[in-house]
Structures are given as C-alpha cells and as structure tokens.
Amino acid sequence: MSLRGAVARLTSLFVWRSLGHTAAKLHGFALAEQGSAIDLSMAAQLAGDPERAAMYLQHAMDESRHAVMFARRAAELQSKRGMPSYGAPRADVDHLYGMLGEIAFLAFVHRGERRARTQFEVYQRYFEAHGDAKTASIFARVLDDERQHERYTHALLVRLSGGEAEAARALRASVRWELKRTWLRHGRALSNHAFTLSMWLLYLVIAPFALLMRARTPRTSGWR
Numbered sequence: 001m002s003l004r005g006a007v008a009r010l011t012s013l014f015v016w017r018s019l020g021h022t023a024a025k026l027h028g029f030a031l032a033e034q035g036s037a038i039d040l041s042m043a044a045q046l047a048g049d050p051e052r053a054a055m056y057l058q059h060a061m062d063e064s065r066h067a068v069m070f071a072r073r074a075a076e077l078q079s080k081r082g083m084p085s086y087g088a089p090r091a092d093v094d095h096l097y098g099m100l101g102e103i104a105f106l107a108f109v110h111r112g113e114r115r116a117r118t119q120f121e122v123y124q125r126y127f128e129a130h131g132d133a134k135t136a137s138i139f140a141r142v143l144d145d146e147r148q149h150e151r152y153t154h155a156l157l158v159r160l161s162g163g164e165a166e167a168a169r170a171l172r173a174s175v176r177w178e179l180k181r182t183w184l185r186h187g188r189a190l191s192n193h194a195f196t197l198s199m200w201l202l203y204l205v206i207a208p209f210a211l212l213m214r215a216r217t218p219r220t221s222g223w224r
C-alpha cells in the first residue's frame with residue numbers, strides 16, 4: 001500500500017466519525033469533482049485537437065456525474081440527521097489548462113486521479129466493512145472511472161511530452177508546482193491571522209502607556 005493509502009486508512013475512523021462529518025466530507029468531494037469537471041470542459045474547448053477535446057469532454061462528464069453522486073449522498077445523510085442539505089456544489093475554478101499549458105495540466109490531472117483512486121479504494125473498503133453498502137457502491141462506481149482516467153492521462157502525457165522520461169519530469173515539476181501553490185494558499189490565510197494577532201498584541205502593549213499618559217496629564221476644565 002502506498003503512503004497516501006496508508007494515511008487514508010489510518011485517518012478513516014477520524015474522517016468518517018459521524019454522519020455529519022461523512023456528509024461534509026462527501027460534499028467536499030462533490031466540490032472537488034465539479035471543479036475538475038469545469039477545468040476539463042475548459043480544456044476541451046481550448047485543446048486544438050478534436051480527439052483530445054473529445055477525451056477531455058468525456059472526462060468532464062464523468063467528473064460531473066461523480067459530483068452529482070457525492071452531492072446526493074451528502075444530502076441523504078444530512079436529511080437522515082434532520083439537517084438541511086448543502087445544496088448543489090459550487091466549485092471555484094482555477095482555469096488550469098490556460099494557466100499551465102497542456103502538458104503541465106495533464107501531469108496535474110494525472111496526479112489528482114492517482115491520489116483520488118488511492119484514497120477511494122481505502123474508503124470503499126471502509127464503508128463495506130462498516131455496513132454502509134450504499135456509500136461503498138458510490139466509491140466503487142467512481143473508482144471504475146478514476147482508474148480509467150489515471151490510465152489515459154498517463155498515456156496521453158507520455159505521448160505529448162515525447163516519452164516516459166519526459167512524462168516523469170513533467171510529473172516531478174507538477175509536484176513542485178502543487179507544493180508552491182499550497183504554500184501560497186496557506187501563506188495568504190496565515191498572513192491574515194498573523195495581522196489580526198499582531199494588531200491585538202500592539203493594542204495590549206500600548207494600553208499601559210495610554211493609561212500612564214492619561215494619569216500624568218493635568219486635568220483642565222473650561223475653555224482654553
């Protein structure tokens with residue numbers, strides 16, 4: 001089992017610890033699937049080659065179907081616990097094909113597919129073992145597609161980049177790019193918190209001086 005699979009297995013009990021957490025996680029998957037669907041339909045529009053455009057469009061339709069399956073199951077679990085549904089997923093889009101170019105985009109998508117396949121295999125077994133056949137069957141159906149996506153994106157990456165070695169290089173570059181993106185995203189969120197915290201500290205440091213100044217300033221009354 002890969003490291004990611006082992007982590008998914010270790011964290012399963014925590015990730016799926018209640019109906020509420022399961023619904024939230026499945027809705028999160030619906031958002032991710034819908035984001036991929038939008039990125040891939042943009043790729044289909046921008047790809048100059050009709051054969052690849054058709055592949056990306058088929059892939060986009062698969063991801064869109066996965067988004068619906070996860071969102072529906074999340075809504076069922078929400079209603080089971082008497083809570084409102086999250087509603088239709090509304091994913092943010094990064095316009096990755098236009099931003100990265102086709103080879104880097106394919107490398108990124110391929111890594112995402114491999115990651116999803118590894119995690120979903122663990123989650124399918126988890127739900128089977130915990131008596132939730134319905135959620136397990138959703139993961140099983142999604143997995144059929146993810147395995148195929150993983151295969152075709154790798155084959156296409158090798159073909160477009162010019163060989164196995166070039167494809168491996170593109171995949172390594174994709175790891176670095178994703179690390180940088182994650183760092184920038186977390187850095188932005190962290191800098192907002194750091195600013196709020198430093199302002200609070202500044203007020204706390206200044207407060208005694210302000211009180212001292214007030215105590216030392218002679219009180220005057222009337223017009224000056």
Ligand SMILES: [Fe+2]
Nearest residue numbers: 033062063066
């Ligand atoms: Fe998917």
Ligand SMILES: [Fe+2]
Nearest residue numbers: 113145146149
């Ligand atoms: Fe996929």
